[in-house]
Amino acid sequence: MTNKKSYGVSLRNVVKAYDDNIVLKGIDLEIAPGSLTTLLGPSGCGKTTILRLIAGLELPTSGQLFLGDEDVSTLSASRRDVAMVFQSYALFPHMTVGENVGYGLKVQKVPASERKDRIAAALDSVGMGGFQERYIDQISGGQQQRVAVARALILEPHVMLFDEPLSNLDTKLRRQMREDIRRLQQETGITSVYVTHDQNEALSVSDAVLVMKAGEISQLGTPEELYLQPKSEFVATFMGDANIVDADLSFKNKKAFASINGYKLELISDTRGQDAGPVRLAIRPEALTMVKGESKTGICGVVTSRAYIGSGTEYVTRWKDADIFTVMPTTGDQFKLGDMVHMEISSIGVSVIMG
Template sequence: MINVKAGSVTFQNVRKTFGAFTAIHDLSLTIEPGTLVTLLGPSGCGKTTTLRMLAGLEHPTSGKILIGGKDVTMLPANERDVSMVFQSYALFPHMTSLENVAYGLQSSGLAKKEAREKAEEGLKLVGLAGMGHRLPAELSGGQQQRVAVARALVLEPQVLLLDEPLSNLDARLRRRVRTEIRDLQQRLGFTAVYVTHDQDEALAVSDRIIVMKDGEIAQSGAPRELYEAPASPFIADFMGEANVLPCEVIQSDAGEVLVRVSNLEHRLQSKAAQGPAKLAVRPGAIRIGAPHAAGLRGRVLHSAYLGGHVEYEVETDVGTLFVIDHDVDHAHAAASDVTLAFKNRGIAVISG
């Protein structure tokens, strides 16, 4: 029986430098037990350094790290009660799947028979029952990834760490395996810290997303909150792409505002104050119509049919907008004059 011991994670004013370079600036965050939290951001933002400090593979220059309320700041990796699933899976090629899963158990002193029984249970847990005799080379990429997850889980860690676990898989397999990881986490209730640069992946698996930029937290919140209420142009564009436009808030009352973008006015839910602001508009939140319709005037620069939708680049007097339209039967050709209007969802007033 695999017994999950979901622990909390706390970073208290953690700073990490490499020579004159500061990778992490005064990081403070708390991860609740039994949640899956994703560290998301572009390359060089500090997410992997944060994960490595949690794993004990790096030590902070200053500050504290606690797991389950225990200060582990300077403890080595093998004393932290965490397990890690690496990007490369790091399976021993000469060992079978069962032997790979049992390896950590036997290394920690568990009797060989018990280790094998627990390893078999771990493989069953990830849907690989009866495949323990296979070598890693005899498994698909998705199956290798599941062996790596089983190997980590059978150690019954307080926290499971996943470092870009799906990056070696093709797009279709990534979608399937991320669903399996999320289902497993919810079923067992373990605490997981998941690192990725893929926004769709983060939105699909997370209870909470921490977006990092230049070694700091840019915004933290539930997936829907980050997508629908970005706090900055960086978050708006990074979390699913957005057109960031200059606007004027001309009315603000009871949580609703009226904004003006060029000749187009639009009402939406927001607590923004009156005055100049910026509007984040998702590509799918723009309605593209004929040139005689009311709206923001524009001209199609590029039009691309992608099966289920058409992608446009439309030149307007507030900049070039990226538009996604699912009306593939009435596509607008390049050089066409069009008008643009906003839908009710996928639009947010943001600061700075």
């Protein structure tokens, strides 16, 4: 669809404040050309603000923003080569589907005949061919979503922005749409930035995920890095479930080991420059396997809660002052409330956290 060269996006020490309210506290961020980067975080963390800054709908209070090599810090939205898909879709209710999709072309004075072809091609690419003459209130929510994507794609922008595009769709449709968006993005190679607060969505579509908290970057990495090696308790608990436990770190033959209440385990993840001594670990529920019976070392306690969820069973085990959360497959051993259990711990899914 496009043979333009993709552009990266970089933010250099970008601060955004509304009066006294600082929503971005000096963001440094490089988004690789052609990648799909997801901005993830709880509401109010500043992820949408970053998106709007890239779009030019807001200008930074200080710092610089580059599209490719060009400083666009004070360039208004209508002068940037960026397209955006809005959370509410923002389709113009007084225009047809075709007019909506062709709006940007009309603004750029593309001749009517060429416009018609490109509208048809863009609608075809999202599976909405033949809907040109419909008004927006005559198509469904999922179709509106596709039209919104087509309207952004048709301009062949250097950067595409998605602001929680799937939040108004039901679960089934959401999965299909996110696959379609991922496919279109990979076909076109357009650098894309995607905002969501749904971690499954983030993990499944992204080349890179940026987790944010209170106007600051918590961690940037591939989906695997973020899930398996979270840097902080916040990232660990935000990206799925995690058990936070105390451990002792030691090194031997350039290998790192953690001892959890005497249960020794090799660490294959980054130890984040920590010296030997007490550390905190984040352990994914999948890294824990429950075994009946008591044990002197490691995690051991009584099952206090049990919930059947179809694909497996969720258990909570009381160990010291902590509630340890695990998920066991329905096909394996089953446990009852009050059973004494201990845990086997796998190295994958265990990481050292800092803060």
